[in-house]
Amino acid sequence: MAARKAYLVGCGIASMASAAYLILDGKFRGEDILVFDEGDLAGGSLDGTGGLEKGYIVRGGRMLNFSNRCTYDLLSFIPSLKNPKMTVMDEIQEFSAKVKTNSHCRLVRNGEKVDLNSMGFSYKDRFDIFEMMMKPEDCLGSRRIEDFFDKSFFETNFWYMWATMFAFQPWHSAIEFKRHLHRFIHELPHLNTLVGVDRTAYNQYDSIVLPMVSWLKSKGVHFMMGIEVTDLDFSQLRAQKYVSKIHYRRSEDVNKIDVATSDLVFVSNGSMTASSSVGSMKTAPLLISKKESGAWSLWETLASSRPEFGKPEVFDSRIDESKCVSFTVTLKDPIFFRLMEQFTGNSAGTGGLVSFTDSNWLLSVFLPYQPHFMNQPADITVFWGYGLFVDRPGNFVKKKMSECTGEEILIELCSHLHFTSDLEVILKNAVCIPCMMPFMTSQFLSRGKNDRPQVIPEAYSNLAFVSQYCEIPDDVVFTIEYSVRAAQTAVYKFLHLDKEPIPVYDSRGDFKTLFESLKTIFNWKDEDSLPEENTRLL
Numbered sequence: 001m002a003a004r005k006a007y008l009v010g011c012g013i014a015s016m017a018s019a020a021y022l023i024l025d026g027k028f029r030g031e032d033i034l035v036f037d038e039g040d041l042a043g044g045s046l047d048g049t050g051g052l053e054k055g056y057i058v059r060g061g062r063m064l065n066f067s068n069r070c071t072y073d074l075l076s077f078i079p080s081l082k083n084p085k086m087t088v089m090d091e092i093q094e095f096s097a098k099v100k101t102n103s104h105c106r107l108v109r110n111g112e113k114v115d116l117n118s119m120g121f122s123y124k125d126r127f128d129i130f131e132m133m134m135k136p137e138d139c140l141g142s143r144r145i146e147d148f149f150d151k152s153f154f155e156t157n158f159w160y161m162w163a164t165m166f167a168f169q170p171w172h173s174a175i176e177f178k179r180h181l182h183r184f185i186h187e188l189p190h191l192n193t194l195v196g197v198d199r200t201a202y203n204q205y206d207s208i209v210l211p212m213v214s215w216l217k218s219k220g221v222h223f224m225m226g227i228e229v230t231d232l233d234f235s236q237l238r239a240q241k242y243v244s245k246i247h248y249r250r251s252e253d254v255n256k257i258d259v260a261t262s263d264l265v266f267v268s269n270g271s272m273t274a275s276s277s278v279g280s281m282k283t284a285p286l287l288i289s290k291k292e293s294g295a296w297s298l299w300e301t302l303a304s305s306r307p308e309f310g311k312p313e314v315f316d317s318r319i320d321e322s323k324c325v326s327f328t329v330t331l332k333d334p335i336f337f338r339l340m341e342q343f344t345g346n347s348a349g350t351g352g353l354v355s356f357t358d359s360n361w362l363l364s365v366f367l368p369y370q371p372h373f374m375n376q377p378a379d380i381t382v383f384w385g386y387g388l389f390v391d392r393p394g395n396f397v398k399k400k401m402s403e404c405t406g407e408e409i410l411i412e413l414c415s416h417l418h419f420t421s422d423l424e425v426i427l428k429n430a431v432c433i434p435c436m437m438p439f440m441t442s443q444f445l446s447r448g449k450n451d452r453p454q455v456i457p458e459a460y461s462n463l464a465f466v467s468q469y470c471e472i473p474d475d476v477v478f479t480i481e482y483s484v485r486a487a488q489t490a491v492y493k494f495l496h497l498d499k500e501p502i503p504v505y506d507s508r509g510d511f512k513t514l515f516e517s518l519k520t521i522f523n524w525k526d527e528d529s530l531p532e533e534n535t536r537l538l
Contacts, residue, residue, distance in 0.1 A: 003032050007246055007259065009229045010268025010295060011037035012044020013480055014466035016212050017074050017487035018266045019221050024077060026495045030220030036248065038228035038294040042213050045273040046480070048205030048373060055330040055431030056373055056382045058205070059273055061366070062480050063165065064092065064198040067186070067505035070484040081211045088211050096198040099369050103352040105344035106192045107160055110358060111418040113344075116192035119520065120156035125149065126521055133182065137175050142446045145177045146170040155357075161191050164355040164364045166478060169388060171321055172444040176477065183476045186507035188517040194352035199369065206374045208480075226250060228294040229267075231301050232463075237261060240461040264462050264494055266487075267302075269453070270315060270469040271295035272443060272478075277436045281406040285436035287323070290316045296439075299469070303453075310453040315442040315469060324440035325361075325401050326386035327409050333429035337381050339419050340367055348381070356416045360394055361387035361401045363413060385413065390436075406432030443468045443477040455489045464490035474504045 006022055008015040015035055022028040041047060050056035064071070075089040082091075107114035121129075128149050132140075145168065146154070153159060154170050162168065166180060190196060200207035217223065233245035233256075243265040246257040259265060274293035279285035290296040296316045303309035315322075331337065337348060344351055349369025356363045365385035372382040387409075390401040396415035397408045404412070410432045414423050452471040456464050466486040468477045475482050488501040507513045 002260065003029065004262050004264070005260070006033045006264040006266065007257070008033065008035045008266045008268075009246075009298070010044065010271075010467070011035050011039070011042045011223065011225070012268050012271070012467070012483065013046055013209070013212075014044075014268055014483035014487050015266060016042070016209075016216060017484045018464075018466055018491055019216055020074060020078070020212065021487055021491040022264075022495075023216075023219050023221075025497055025499065026491055030216065030218075031222070033216075033220075034222045034224055035216075036224045036227045036229050038226070040225050042223065042225075043205050043209035044268070044271065046204045046209050047273070048203040048209075050328070050330075050373075050433075051375065052330070052377060052380060055328065055433045056376070057278060057328045057433050057435065058203045058372070058382075058384050059276065059326050059328075059435055059437065060384065060386060061204055061368075062478070064200070064480070065196055066198075067183070067507070068479070068481045069502040069505055070488055071480045073502055074484050075208065078211050078215050081214060088208060091207070092198055092200055095201045095369075099199060099349045101194050101197045101199065101350060101352060102346075103193050103344075103350075103354075104346050105354055106194070106352060107157060108354060108356050108416065111416065114157065114357065116157055116161075119158040119191075121158060121521065122150075122152065125153050125156065125158075128153070129181070129521070132174065132178050135178070137178070138449070140174045140178060142448050143174045144171050144446050145174050148174060158191070160355055160357045160362075163388070164353055164362065165191075165194075167324065167386075167388065167441050168444060169321070169441065171446070172441065173446045175447070176444050179474065179476045182474070182506070183504070184507075185517050186513045188520045191520075197352065199349065201369070202374055203368070203372050204480075229298055230254075230294070231298070232265065232267075237461075239459060241459055242462045243460075259462070261462065264464070266464050266466050266490060267298070268295065268467040269299040269302075269310070269465050270312060270439075270442070270467055272439050272441070272468060273437055275438050279406060279434045279436075281430075281432055284403050284405050285325070285434050287319070287402065287436055287438060289319075290438070307450070308453060308457045308459075309465075310469070310471075311448075311451045312469075314447050314451045315445055316439060318442070318445055319438045320391070321445060322440060322442035323390060323402070323436065323438045324386055324388060325390045325409075325434055325436055326384060326440075327406060327432055327434045328382065328384045329406075329410065329433075330431040331381045331383075331426075331429060332379070333425060334379075334381060335422055336414075336419070336426050336430070337367065337370075337383075339417070339422065340383075343417065348383075358395070359387070359412075359416055360389060360392040361412070362389050363387050363416065365413065402436060404434065406434050409434055441478075455486050456493055462494070464494065466490055474506075 235244040275288040
């Protein structure tokens with residue numbers, strides 16, 4: 001009898017986690033697992049590449065802390081690349097104990113640090129937050145965040161910190177905002193310092209993806225790079241439907257694979273970094289359509305006649321609401337890092353995002369611990385940042401961020417920091433690579449109840465959707481955790497294991513956490529904005 005096989009479409013963290021749990025808990029042989037990806041680099045959105053001459057590129061990073069239960073479970077059995085006696089989780093804990101996060105400069109306005117002893121809430125803002133948190137998701141529907149708050153809410157210290165940490169926009173989904181409030185309410189008391197955030201020693205590609213790829217390959221998993229899966233055929237056996245064929249394309253060659261009823265198929269539907277385009281110091285990145293992305297076209301093909309597979313058009317047809325520009329800066333001179341460390345009061349790696357509230361682009365930058373790449377020379381520094389309002393003209397460079405070169409983005413950043421006297425030296429020794437990502441925040445877009453497919457759609461025996469665009473109750477997208485939870489859900493259900501995904505962390509059950517969060521929301525220094533009768537109520 002032929003061995004049971006697993007086919008994984010896409011090589012992001014969800015697929016690799018699926019492969020890992022198939023091996024660990026499902027006792028699959030690695031050689032019976034095939035991972036397909038149209039690109040040539042594993043890791044999906046957790047990427048990191050480049051070098052000294054042309055510059056390093058990292059499109060961003062994901063926040064890690066103790067509430068990432070599924071992620072930390074996964075990393076607890078992946079061996080470190082540098083020390084096989086340690087796991088990736090051991091490395092994260094060791095590094096986070098050595099380089100502790102405690103930001104002294106979270107927000108900047110008019111070139112000066114913002115006093116963050118207050119969240120800046122009005123009494124109505126507080127009421128609106130609690131009202132949203134208490135509403136069932138069915139009552140929120142496809143409404144947007146801005147439907148529930150006054151315009152002044154989006155100028156509070158809270159919103160600037162929360163929005164830049166998670167990449168929220170006012171027009172994003174109220175449901176996703178509510179889920180994030182519930183999921184990360186424990187972050188409120190130290191939202192201004194980010195104390196408790198865990199870091200990887202290098203960028204997350206080098207620190208997480210490479211060890212996972214190495215371990216999976218050591219188990220015999222086949223990585224089929226440069227192959228685009230274009231369609232799936234389905235058959236039916238009694239009341240159950242199943243994938244019977246996988247159609248794929250390698251360059252101009254078109255082929256297909258027969259899938260047995262006992263085989264498993266995992267599909268990463270959609271991609272927040274699909275169709276990314278990079279520029280240079282002298283060129284702006286291009287805006288590329290979804291037609292260039294197999295992840296979106298496959299989902300559209302599958303869902304065209306199957307409503308149970310969701311509505312990809314909800315997420316991939318509103319680029320003006322989902323696009324974002326990030327940039328990575330490689331520096332051959334230490335002056336920018338020295339100035340930044342003096343300004344913020346944080347050595348590199350000990351702070352968090354520094355966000356500029358008066359930036360038309362809503363710029364944010366992060367100085368990671370150095371080196372940020374395994375192959376990075378000792379005298380080179382690397383940092384990254386991004387902007388959310390990419391179609392607004394800059395405050396100093398009077399162009400849309402989406403149309404700016406790396407040099408122009410660096411000029412805008414240094415102007416906000418008042419580093420202009422050293423600008424010539426900084427530019428001379430910098431390589432700033434901008435990256436346009438049309439779908440970066442697409443998973444946050446306002447949506448309906450059935451716009452995302454279930455991890456395992458009802459009546460399908462061997463198909464799972466594992467990505468940021470499947471539906472997992474209570475958990476939050478734009479996290480590694482969401483992808484890993486989808487993988488656990490699919491593997492455990494497919495194999496009928498006596499095991500459930502690790503429950504979503506819920507800090508609402510911790511009275512001390514709730515009390516500290518309430519104290520933060522009802523900061524006494526906000527009382528000046530309250531009517532006298534409401535102050536007495538507090």
